[in-house]
Amino acid sequence: MNCANSSIRMLRVLVLSLGSTMFLTSAARAQVYEVVFDFGDSLASNPHGPLIRASDGHFYGTTFTGGSLGGDGGSVFRLSNRGSGQITFLHDFFDIGDGFQPAQSLLESSGYLFGSTTADSVNTGGSCNGFAPNTYRMDFIGNLSTIECPLSTPDMSALIEAFGAFWGVDYFADGQGLFRMDSSGNATVIKWLDHRFGGGELLLAS
Amino acid sequence: MHVFQSGGGSAFGRLVEQGGFLWGTTTDGGAFGKGTMFRMDFAGNFATLHSFAGGPGDGAIPTGGLLVANNSSFYGTTQFGGQYDGGTLYQIDSFGNVVILHSFGDVGDGTVPGPLMAVNGAVWGTTRGGGVSGAGTIYVLIPSSTMTVLHLTPTAGPVRVRPGDPVQIHGGIFPVGEVPSVLIGGVAASNVHLLDQENITAATPPDLAPGTLNEIIIVLPDGTQASLEKAWMADFLDVPQSDRRHEFVERVFRAGLMDGCGGGNFCEGGTVDRAELVTMALKAKHGPAWAPPACSGLFKDVPCPGPQADWVEDAVAEGVAQSCAREKFCPDRKLTRDEIPGILLKTEHGSAYVAPSCAGVFKDVKCPGPQANAIEQVYNEGLVEACSASPLRYCGNKRVERGPMAEYGSRAFRLP
Helix, strand or coil: CCEEECCCEECCEEECCCCCCCECCCCCEEEEEEEEEEHHHCCEECCCCCCEECCCCCEEEEECEECCCCCCECEEEEECCCCCCEEEEEEECCCCCCCEEECCCCEEECCEEEEEEEECCCCCCCCCCCCCCCEEEECCCCCEEEEECCCCCCCCCECEEECCEEEEEEEECCEEEEEEECCCCCEEEEEECCCCCCCCECCCCC | CCCCCCCCCCEEEEEEEECCEEEEEECCCCCCCCCEEEEEECCCCEEEEEECCCCCCCEEEEEEEEEEEECCEEEEEEEEECCCCCCEEEEEECCCCEEEEEECCCCCCEEEEEEEEEECCEEEEEEEEECCCCCCEEEEEECCCCCEEEEEECCEECCCCCCCCEEEEEEECCCCCCCCEEEECCEECEEEEEEECCEEEEECCCCCCCCEEEEEEEECCCCCEEEEEEEEEECCCCCCCCCCCHHHHHHHHHCCCCCCCECCECCCCCECEHHHHHHHHHHHHHCCCCCCCCCCCCCCCCCCCCCCHHHHHHHHHCCCCCCCECCECCCCCECECCCHHHHHHHHHHCCCCCCCCCCCCCCCCCCCCCCHHHHHHHHHCCCCCCCEECCEECCCCCECEHHHHHHHHHHHCCCC
């Protein structure tokens, strides 16, 4: 088990409002700002995506590079809700069929965390083509499997869940499309798109 | 609905819906070429509300999208700009008025912040760079208008102690000068002291039920409240703080993997059966709320429908455990130390995992033998200990008790 308890570095700031009419002119604001974990205390580095709070109450996220379990292609970590910056690294991307450099948000669904990597150059697992990002599924212990490998670019959107399926935008052999995907990774393009999609995330409007 | 023109901005990051509009940011374009915040209705009517200027007084290049702060404002981040040009965390109202809540890039601080997440009023995020070695950080910001609880120290303690054990409640923004009330498990704590705007101390109430997870609620005189669920664990009567397995019992209990045995006790010496272990394993893999698929009646000794059948059949389907005989699972059979390595390893590493060949380290485990590989692997990983050191023995026929099971499960399932 790879846990790193970092000393909490606390930076407290008193931010004064700015005097331009362009900005809010409220009174001085006091707030608390804390660095909860410094990845310099681990071998993982450069988190890109947001944190998510999973149903177990803990926070989960990814780093784009490095790894604390022996890999150097990024990692998936858990930040305990018990405080003190307790991190557990659950999976390192080794670029051996599991991709590398995860960047988008994780999504929790049906007892798994789903996410995507921006590249996968080796693919000895044989499931993805060269340099194709993949979508993966990981349990809460860190067992990860690739479930989808479109002919893609690093601009694949974060997944959202709606109407009993996952939805996203990615590049396929015939162009860029809005796809629907089941939890096993079976993806169908619903709509081909004319405009370049630069990552981001779909929004299910009310 | 709207096409961003060349030079007019590249929409990036998460859109949010609020008040009948879509709100978002662009990474470039605007009056200064450093990005914008925009609003659009569902008919496609589009308005740029703020052009990011960069410099010490404004952010530049917003990439993380927006997060709803309240009915009339949003939080967001920019990669650059602010006092140290390490990016900003800003609040922007529905008219485009911005206030910088934090400028990243001071000594020891992160730089290049990403998308945000809100939990109980606190704003959490990561930075790609900065920190001590440039590897990035995780941070939390509690806005001045918010009161929230982040965590307690310690997270567990004894009951029936008068006065109760002191706990420190960390969070903010606690109004200095006020006298808050603190409820733990719905019971008023004593000796409440507001130390500063981030910390309160209190003595835990002595009358909580042992073996329970208790919510903490802070109440200000004006009725404002902040709470944190399952914040404080009232210890089991038979697992005091001095028990060497207290930490492991707390982990499996908090994770919902093991309950008490009744009467406020945990019963570390109690036995564990096969059905209990596979239920633990599945909850560890999929979270405490996991609901396995409905059973189909695979095993003659596990009635379907029945309380064990869904779990047992799911465990077999996922490769965590195997049948004990043809069409039998032996769900009530008490676990021995021989049986747990295989289940622990398949849960920890996945169903396809194959333990390396044994080396014959145990005097009482035949190598090669049917369980030797898994037994030596759990020993080598530090998951399960030997039963004697000299000579090294494993004692495979010995029953597994609940206390050791809490320890093995905590390690194998990486419980926080």
